[in-house]
Amino acid sequence: MRRTVTVLAGAAALSVAFTFQAAAAPGEFIAPNARAAAEVDYHGALQRQKNVIDSFKSAHGPNVYCVIVNPSAGINLSSALILANGGVGTTSVEASGYPTTSCDSRRDAITVVPVNNGRDVSASFTIAVL
Template identity: 65%
Template sequence: MRRITAVLTGAVALSAAFTSQAVAAPAVIDAPNARAAAEVGYRGELLRQKNVVDSFQVAEGLYCVIVNPNAGINLPSALILGNAGGHATNVHTIGQPTTSCNGRRDAITVVTLKDNLPKSDSFTIAVL
């Protein structure tokens, strides 16, 4: 009986090691004058948001930020402002569909640069 208990205890510990951890939903940004906003980590993770449903990194310094389609924002005609985190010197935002974001009309393409070369970094964006 002790042997069965030891095996079961080991199995429970092993299954706990492989159980995926729940990922917390991104916090809400207090941005009353923005139609959408996001704070994104250097790996592409969505940290805080307003009317943004997802973000991900495509390549070094290249990201996609997905705006909630129910927000009714026409991204190609919207003013989109970006601000770099600590390492990049420039942030460029593109509201038009791009191949980098699979031609999605609800995606903002974001490029973070340092010395005019792609450099992964955290950033914030606001859609006015």
């Protein structure tokens, strides 16, 4: 009986440890001259951010990403300068602050498409909104 209690207590402690690891928030992006910035991995997960609340792969294309800027930041994305840089395996990155159907026509979304030699690819990227 004593062994059963010990094993169950150990299993409960492990499940709590794994739960806290899975809920890790993205780190803060230190970008003093940017109004918003994000680092996104090839899965679409937000790694670091400044005034960005979410990022994900769009349901409208396998290599299209949506980066959601915090509406309280007061940034008009359609008139902002958006700089994008791709990770390994990219030759360029297309980024648009205009509402697109790929990101459900959201005004707070930046549509991002990493490109390698003219073809869209699944890749990590960084963006900065100036």
